[in-house]
Amino acid sequence: MIDVLIVGAGISGLSLGVHLKREGFKVKVLEKEEIEGGNIKTIKKDGFILELGPQTILADKKVEEFLQDVGIKPQYAQEQAKIRYIYKKGKLIPLPMSPISFLTSPLFSLSGKLRVLKEPFIRPSIKTEESIQEFVIRRLGKEFLDYVVGPFISGVYAGDPKELSVKYAVRRVYELEQRFGSLIKGAIKLKALGPGGRLISFEDGNHTLIKRLGESLDLEKENVVLRIRKKEAKFIVDAKGGKYEAKAVVISAPATSASYLLREISWSASQVFDQIYYAPVVVVHASVDRGSVPPGFGFLIPRVENKKMLGVLFSSQIFKDRAPENKELLTIYMGGATDPEVIDYEDEKIFSLVEKELKEILSVNKVEFLNLTRWKRAIPQYTLGYGKYLELAKTLEEENPGLFLTGNYLYGVSVADCIRASYQVAQKVKDFLARV
Numbered sequence: 001m002i003d004v005l006i007v008g009a010g011i012s013g014l015s016l017g018v019h020l021k022r023e024g025f026k027v028k029v030l031e032k033e034e035i036e037g038g039n040i041k042t043i044k045k046d047g048f049i050l051e052l053g054p055q056t057i058l059a060d061k062k063v064e065e066f067l068q069d070v071g072i073k074p075q076y077a078q079e080q081a082k083i084r085y086i087y088k089k090g091k092l093i094p095l096p097m098s099p100i101s102f103l104t105s106p107l108f109s110l111s112g113k114l115r116v117l118k119e120p121f122i123r124p125s126i127k128t129e130e131s132i133q134e135f136v137i138r139r140l141g142k143e144f145l146d147y148v149v150g151p152f153i154s155g156v157y158a159g160d161p162k163e164l165s166v167k168y169a170v171r172r173v174y175e176l177e178q179r180f181g182s183l184i185k186g187a188i189k190l191k192a193l194g195p196g197g198r199l200i201s202f203e204d205g206n207h208t209l210i211k212r213l214g215e216s217l218d219l220e221k222e223n224v225v226l227r228i229r230k231k232e233a234k235f236i237v238d239a240k241g242g243k244y245e246a247k248a249v250v251i252s253a254p255a256t257s258a259s260y261l262l263r264e265i266s267w268s269a270s271q272v273f274d275q276i277y278y279a280p281v282v283v284v285h286a287s288v289d290r291g292s293v294p295p296g297f298g299f300l301i302p303r304v305e306n307k308k309m310l311g312v313l314f315s316s317q318i319f320k321d322r323a324p325e326n327k328e329l330l331t332i333y334m335g336g337a338t339d340p341e342v343i344d345y346e347d348e349k350i351f352s353l354v355e356k357e358l359k360e361i362l363s364v365n366k367v368e369f370l371n372l373t374r375w376k377r378a379i380p381q382y383t384l385g386y387g388k389y390l391e392l393a394k395t396l397e398e399e400n401p402g403l404f405l406t407g408n409y410l411y412g413v414s415v416a417d418c419i420r421a422s423y424q425v426a427q428k429v430k431d432f433l434a435r436v
């Protein structure tokens with residue numbers, strides 16, 4: 001009998017599989033698609049390397065340790081990728097990265113700057129949960145929300161700060177207020193505001209990591225899981241490729257698939273997980289002549305600037321060898337929770353909007369389109385009250401020993417979050433198997 005059957009070969013399922021296999025367990029991974037990796041998809045086209053999903057991974061010590069264990073070398077982002085721009089009134093303005101540059105930056109008005117400097121004197125909220133919008137307006141003011149936090153939330157969640165919970169979506173920031181009473185004081189004490197680490201990818205793109213993880217596992221592709229039942233001390237799993245018996249099952253598929261697979265285990269939990277909203281995202285890849293964009297990571301566009309693009313990454317400047325020598329590769333994001341209808345626009349309409357806005361913002365004459373990807377359900381939104389989903393996952397696991405849930409809708413949306421979570425989930429599975 002299989003010790004652990006893992007449903008879904010995204011980064012969450014694959015990294016978990018690697019830990020469990022290393023512990024000597026008999027692990028099988030079933031994936032419904034022809035290619036493993038879930039959101040992590042890389043293609044090569046006309047000399048370009050296109051990331052259709054995640055572009056960069058913010059690797060902290062734990063992620064670096066994981067990569068070392070699986071024997072894969074990261075490709076680090078180039079030095080110029082440290083410069084990030086925000087679009088404001090026709091210009092790309094570098095995001096200030098130090099107190100001095102903040103004070104001199106044209107990104108904020110004088111009153112906007114003074115409002116930010118008041119932050120250490122603002123008392124913590126007595127409310128149990130706030131949206132990111134409420135939290136940031138209260139602590140740092142509307143300008144900071146519009147020109148820094150809003151674009152950042154677009155970049156990470158393709159999300160709407162009005163809807164997302166500060167406690168669940170940006171837990172670190174929430175905890176700074178809880179621990180230090182102020183974000184600025186907390187950041188000074190901890191010497192950082194955001195999570196630390198280095199931006200990485202891999203030679204030939206992020207799918208190189210997926211391939212390496214998949215190769216080391218007993219992975220069956222094009223084998224969708226259709227039904228999971230508990231029978232005495234084991235699980236019976238019906239999949240396209242047959243029937244499997246396992247001591248433990250981990251569902252590492254998105255919430256909608258998890259909801260479907262849970263219907264015979266807990267009808268009520270199945271109904272609740274189905275409510276999790278994933279924002280849609282359109283990703284366009286385009287090429288322009290080398291030299292027609294400034295050095296940097298790319299730029300984000302605040303929603304108050306009324307553009308359709310959410311942001312543009314200068315992908316060929318972030319990592320080496322992503323484009324032919326005389327070309328720049330741009331990755332453009334549209335849609336998200338603040339503009340979801342873009343997902344249904346015709347290709348031609350999307351291309352013409354992108355071309356118009358790129359020509360307005362950058363000094364480019366000609367834009368060549370390489371690819372368009374529609375993610376109908378791209379990124380789970382950690383909205384107000386999200387704690388109920390996390391509680392439910394915990395209760396479900398307690399009531400059904402041997403059944404585990406993981407994935408980006410539970411333990412954080414970044415690839416690094418998924419890798420870090422795999423250590424904890426592996427420990428839970430290991431503890432369970434030691435008891436049976």
Ligand SMILES: Cc1cc2nc3c(=O)[nH]c(=O)nc-3n(C[C@H](O)[C@H](O)[C@H](O)COP(=O)(O)OP(=O)(O)OC[C@H]3O[C@@H](n4cnc5c(N)ncnc54)[C@H](O)[C@@H]3O)c2cc1C
Nearest residue numbers: 008010011012032038039054055225253257407408414415
């Ligand atoms: C457009 C986009 C850009 C992003 N950019 C970044 C970024 O720059 N940096 C970053 O860190 N993160 C980024 N992310 C987020 C990150 O990529 C994801 O959160 C992460 O890859 C999710 O991994 P996962 O394994 O939890 O889920 P998934 O990748 O969704 O994997 C789940 C797997 O389960 C499979 N599956 C589903 N149902 C079944 C079934 N019944 N049977 C068998 N298999 C099944 C699916 O086919 C899939 O392969 C981005 C995401 C998107 C969509």
